[in-house]
Amino acid sequence: MKVLLTDLNYLLQCKMLKSLRKILSLRSKYCIKQRNYEHGENSEALSVQFPNCNDCVEENKHCNCDHIVAVEDRKNSTTAEGASVDSNSSFVHSVINMVGMLIGLGQLSTPYAVEKGGWGSALLLIGLGVICAYTSHILGKCLEKNPKLTSYVDIGNQAFGTKGRYLVATFIYMDIFMALVSYTISLHDNLITVFIGTHLKMKFAMLTSSQIIALVAILIALPSLWIRDMSCISFLSTGGIVMSLLVFACVVATAIFGVGEAGNNHSIPVFKLHNIPSISGLYVFCYGGHIVFPDLYKSMKDPSKFTKVSIVSFTIAIAFYTSMGFMGAKMYGNDIQSQITLSMPSNQIITKIALWATVLVPMTKYALEFAPFAIHLEQTLPNSLNGRTKLVIRGCVASFLLLTILVLALSVPYFEHVLSLTGSLLSVAICLVFPCVFYLKIFWGKITRFLLVLNISLVIFGVLLGGMGTISSTKLILQKLISHHST
Incomplete structure (x- = not known):
């Protein structure tokens, strides 16, 4: 009888355990689907099963599986932009990504900066590239020490707590905003050349033809701000990289074949010391990509090669910008415009290609530049709102900000000075000062005296360079x- 009761009790326990297992399985699937629905995330990335839990239940043991760690690991695999990071980027792929981040708007202004500062100022361009390569290396060291860090803001938080996090986030958003203003000014300036001689009028607004054309271009770009899929945004960004390379190819072809006035071999002054503060910001802006470097580090198969990736990528970027600067300065001399495309002969087909490529670059950048802000905005909205409502709010706010940027760009249409101010005030801090300060704070007492002196010297150099550049650029804008209002 006792044996029969024992067998019956065993069968009941088995049935109860099987039922409990089914309930837990259904609950797990429901939670995953619900999370995917609420956050719009990739179901494959989040559908993480916990096989050990079933074993725990079957064996009637207490479950010791670290669910919280698993969830945190998934959170830490998410970038600042909200995109899931798969650690599958090879060395070559990582170099391509970093070079793509470094090469951008700065190529338009580098020839202007080399001519205004003299060929000797190219040493500053090269030196800043080397320094920024070093600061990317020490960012990698900070990430290596604490694998839980996933973004530039996280490093600031690790070094100085909540205050550091807020300070870094403020600089990042200001940098994005000012960069978008510069992109919009470039869009406006190049559209004027593309549609030269075009006359448009609007009865309900006192706008010039160039302003109306710029407004139409912005309205065309507005729908891209409503895109939520990061793969589509990355596709647009890739298009922007291709357009930047196309501009470079057009300038090289113009230099080789001597199109129009480009055949003239102008002399470049050796050094113009009084212009160095104003052009230093243009040089620093060229290397502004540090915000995204932590995401690139996390996406690598072998993060230990991040330093090598930085060396190769910055070497390519330095060669790119230096050659671009000397080509433009030699072709057009003192007549060089703030953007190389505006100096090229407007009646040539190669110039039209370069102009259209330059126009398309900003239109492909808006969605990517707005992505961090837009995703942060969605995360701060109440959970009671559904996904569609959050998307509408996100799109409306981003659209309003882009129109505000357009108004500011049309009000202060001085490309070289706005870009220089952005580089001096914000890029110097993000690319040079902050990484050194973070490194000193996180590794304090664990680094050699040489590294201590080096990083302190770079901080002082960055503060002085940024301060002089900010004052000079602000003065020139004013x-x-x-002068504009007086005329």
Whole structure:
């Protein structure tokens, strides 16, 4: 009888355990689907099963599986932009990504900066590239020490707590905003050349033809801000990289074949010391990509090769910008415009290709630049709102900000000075000062005296360079505005 009762009790326990197992399985699937629905995330990335839990239940043991760690690991595999990071990027792929981040708007202004600062100022361009390569290396060291860090803001938080996090986030958003203003000014300036001689009028608004054309271009770009899929945004960004390379190819072809006035071999002054503060910001802006480097580090198969990736990528970027600067300065000399495309002969087909490529670059950048802000905005909205409502709010706010940027760009249409101010005030801090300060704070007491002196020296150099550049650029913008309003 006792044996029969024992067998019956065993069968009941088995049935109860099987039922409990089914309930847990259904609950797990439901939670995953619900999370996917609420956050719009990739179901494959989040459908993480816990096989050990079933074993625990079957064996009637207490479950010791670290579910919280598993969830945190999934959270840590998410970038600042909200995209899931798969650690599958090879060395070559990582170099391509970093070079793509480094090469951008700076190529338009580098020839202007080399001519205004003299060929000797190219040493500053090269030196800043080397320094920024080093600061990317020490960012990698900070990430290596604490694998839980996933973004540039996280490093600031690790070094200085909540205050550091807020300070870094403020600089990042200001940098994005100012960069978008510069992109919009470039869009406006190049559209004027593309549609030269075109006359448009609007009855309900006192706008010039160039302003109306710029407004139409912005309205065309607005729908891209409503895109939520990061793969589509990355596709647009890739298009922008291709357009940047096309501009470079057009400038090279113009230099080789001597199209129009480009055949003239102008002499470049050796050094213009008084222009160095104003052009230093243009040089620093060329190497502004540090915000995204932590994401690139996390996406690598072998993060230990991040330093090598930085060396190769910055070497390519330095060669790219230096050659671009000397080509433009030699072709057009003192007549060089703030953007190389505006100096090229407008009646040539190769110039039209370069102009259209330059116009398309900003239109492909808006969605990517807005992505961090837009995703952060969605995360701060109440959970009671559904996905569609959050998307509408996100799109409306981003659209309003882009129109605000357009108004600011049309009000202060001085490309070289706005870009220089952005580089001096914000890029110097993000690319040079902050990484050194983070490294000193996180590794304090664990680094050699040489590294201590080096990083302190770079911080002082960055503060002085940024301060002089900010004052010079601000003064030039104010002079331009006063001169414009007086006429």
